[in-house]
Amino acid sequence: MKTINFFKITILFFVLCFNQSHANERVNTLDKAKTKPVNDTLKLNKRKNTKVTFAVTPPVLKATGDQLYCPQTNIKIVETFSLTHDPLETGTQAAYIQVSSGYSSGFDILSLSNTLAHPTIVTDWDPVAGKLTLSKVGGGDVLYSDLEAAIKDVVFSNSSATASGTRTFSITVGQANYLPSTGHYYLYVPSIGITWTAAKIAAETSNYYGLKGYLATLLSADEAKLSGEQASGTGWIGGSDQETEGVWKWVTGPEAGTVMSYTFWNTNEPNNLGNEDYAHITQPGVGIRGSWNDLSNSGSLTPGDNYQPKGYVVEYGGSPGELPLEIAASTKITIPVATALTPNPICDSGSFTINATATSGATISWYDQTTGGTPLATGSSFTTPVINTTTTYYVDAGCESNRKSVVAVVNKTPTTPAVASSNVSRCGPGSVNLQATTNVGFINWYTNATGGIPVFSGNNFTTPTISSNAVYYAEASNNSCLNTNRTAVNISIYTPPVVTDEEVPLCQNQKKIIDAGISGMTYLWSTGATTQTIEVGTGGTYTVDVTSPAPEGCTSRKTIKVEEHEIPQIDRIDVNGTRVVIYLKKEQDYFEYSVDGTNFQDSNVFYDVPGGLQTAYVREKSGCGGTAKNFVVLVFPAFFTPNNDTFNDFWEVTGMENYPQAQVTIFDRYGKLLAQLSISRMSWDGTFNKTPLPASDYWYALKIDNTQPVLRGHFSLKR
Template identity: 65%
Template structure:
């Protein structure tokens, strides 16, 4: 900034001297209310000069169609102090909505502006208009040039709104906040040093601070569109993983403790805006300070956490810091920047409901910029209507229309869909079912998909597809097939399931008697039969045991088959091997024991067990036969003798147990029983002629005591010994 001061001699009224006094912004800062007092004493007189910052006003909220160019302003004025008619540079930046590689600003008709050269910064999206010689260019020339600055976009799919900021200083201006942002390069500077340096910076009277980034627009302008990456004002030094803005206006909140913007430790959420890089903040070491990530590392313009010093080299070495100006308490906004914007008209299409066969369709679209016009072609074509809705004429085929929000190149396709109603499905014949179970139904349609229902109208589809396997059916049942083509539904076709009850058969067991044949019978008449033997009659004769089956099939149209299984059990004639007699317990042993034999010792009462207890003494008979006397097998019998040796006797002539006698001995004519006293003295010998003992010896009654016996039946059987008591 150059101030020319002309000093006059008061006494002579002639020019005393003229000199250029250069005052740089780094030493003198101006605002609207600042007054630079330059006191020059000459003849005891004081001359005072007042210099105010320029004020920029711009107009130009316009619509823009992609692949065209447009002037960024429709009008601009720069009001300046009379002592400062010009400056060396003006900056114009796409401050929001910038599309790197597609958007561009340039000066049209550069030959009309010989005092100005341009420089385009593709990273920042910023165009610099400046003096080629370093000599100030008048504000009027800058006004004239700014009016010739145009915006261009090479993308056919460009959309949204783009904001242009026009400022005299180098700092980036963001209209949405009214703040200025500037990257200050300083390799290796620490966060604490950067904080002090930022707070010692001023910009046209605005106090600087490490940037606090509260929105996506701020993040993009101060990160992705900045000329470098550096420190910002976030820290979690107070509480680990609770990140706060500790600089600027946000740093003054909550009694100076700062404003939380990310609290990943306690709740895993981001309470306010944050733009961390992938897997950040990672809290490695003492990484307590926020830094905009180096270009090429992860998400452009995003943040990572570093220690106060960062790395000594590489991507994580601090390269500088981002200073933000504006918003501090007591500051008035300055007007060294202005903004305009363009909006790319875009139609927003509302989903259209299709129609069936023939009718009209009401199409709906809205615009971000004004009124929708409707056409029948993507380019050119006939204007059909104006407004957010358009009702087509009667149509019978799908027809495409186009919604134009203001740019022909941006017309959106809107399809009025006409779907054909399918013909009623063809069901592939009725299906019968023998017995409870599932059935597979099939149907076809000329278009669309098949839905199956349990009712002729209404209800909910139970299956979708041409082949439907039903749940179990146990009675005549009808399902209904409906063809659906994107909401256009046919009439329903019934699919009948005829339920038949199969022949009722039951499995059985049949006894085949030894050396005989047995008749097997399906036991249901009027059917067709197929035996496992190959025979086809209702009954067959077999002479071998085993498993047999017969398929019993009902007559047409049912043709239901049930299978009867018959087990043929062969019964043999029992053969007694021996009979074990143990006192009054006996066991009948067979040489061919089977589970179908039953046993008896009286010929009347039979049991499945071959063991008997408390059998009466004397000659007995054992009986063995097939259960229930099946096969009319004659009972097999065998006699046996049960000998009972009384354990005591009482010879007192009361008629009860007056003598000792071996029951059953009579069945052994040769048997002899010898009785001894306890000393082995022979007292008496019993045989077929004398069967009992009265307790005397030589007619003299013997005393009560225990006596011993030895019984010899014959020479083929073992001697039987024991003892008994005589009681008086």
């Protein structure tokens, strides 16, 4: 029976018999263990001449090595290494050295140096896993002594000049990957199409040098990278949210029942597509390498599909009651990096004290060139000589390829600002553009001669609106170096001449004097004239720029609209009873009207005009002239009362006297001619043949002449 232990046990020697017939008897359980990688166990030594069963102590690997490494060089991964083994077992199938944390694929390489000294050893480098295998040339077991010697000559190199960080190396004689940060072992087991539950059972029934297996619980980035990105395939791990949807827990191993605090899900995962309750490392080429997704218990059933399970990851170590194995050892190298703090700039000249930190154990060196050279100083602090220009220094922690620059900045104190003009003026409220220059740096503008905060930074400053005299100050600054001598710029605000635009009438065929309105100024008219007044004979828009004397020199523009006014001409006068409308040949809004020569109005319509000969008057409002025309208003009384009371005793047409040829014919309701009025007889007394007619309505017809229509109407006779 095969017995696996973590500590050395007493060799049990059972002598059953010394019989040549049993000399070649093999132990089946041992042979079975040799054929199953998951149960990677030590071999037992078989003695041909005795029927003996031995319990073999696992080998013990011890290594030291915490070294500093410069990129693009080679370094042995161990400083000391020993491999102690049971005398009954002198060799094993292979040894494995892996970059178990910090691995940089494509740049990190493990290899065997001095190969001529190890003729029995053949190497195999797996760049995906970052793993170097040492095995026997031609196959079979390789002696532990040969492995020990070879491991001492394994070297690490990185081809990138900018490499950084720490690399941890695991050295083991077992096939499982060893992670020094956890002390656990991780083995990927290929099994196409295996379900999560079957993988869980298979993992839990396996052991590794006596350590109980379980589906891996990956609690850190190191574990996730080693089991995912650096693993040989994709497969199940021990996470599930089958108990409560969306609450992912580790359900295997020592962490069973704990909620995942670290996860490495692929983009948009977990998505619970199709009741996916189990965690699975994503197949290479699907999203983020080595990341996780959620699958159903069976995953995809399509052969070759990206989401068809390809195997599972078993973790060994950490189970209750287990003692740690010593079949693995670890070392590490650190790429030393010095980080310098950029010193504060100084003004004009001085020395700097530059401080730096570096990887533990590294020596900091200071240089004045990017490569090579003799160190100016060593240590975490470096004081420069007095310098008056910006100077670059360099620092490294032993690796020239990681040499970093640090700049000691020396700023010049700028000269006192030179302004474009120390006295600036403008006419009326508004903004002013101020300009100042200095030899280096830039200009800050202040409203105070000292102190205060800048209102603007820049060589060209447009002030806010200023309505009264003000002073601004320019100060030169070059980063933290100030020239505190401020240059003043005085701003004067002058009041422009006050002008008032005008509208001036010009009588037709006359001339007019127009005036700028302010004396003691200089003038420039749109006509080119430079006098205060000018004479114009035509209408139009005239402008004059009125400029105040020096030092103000402010200009205001006055606009004078000259409107040429015509003399009115009456076209006709329409009279309708006592309503009169005066029509002109050309209407203008600057004309006004009257029917008595005294009272004028803008309207050309008049009401209740007295009867008789009247005169219509039309004139231009500003006095350019006017015209008049007579017209007659005929008034036909609506009634009369011939009762000899001296009031309305006669019916007569007022204004008829102005028409000598006019005739008025009066009729009764039956059309009987009763009377005829003319220039010789202007009124009717209400009789016919001297007989008074009764009260009634009577009709009239007025014929002025043959050129005008007959006017007809009626009136009442009242008694």
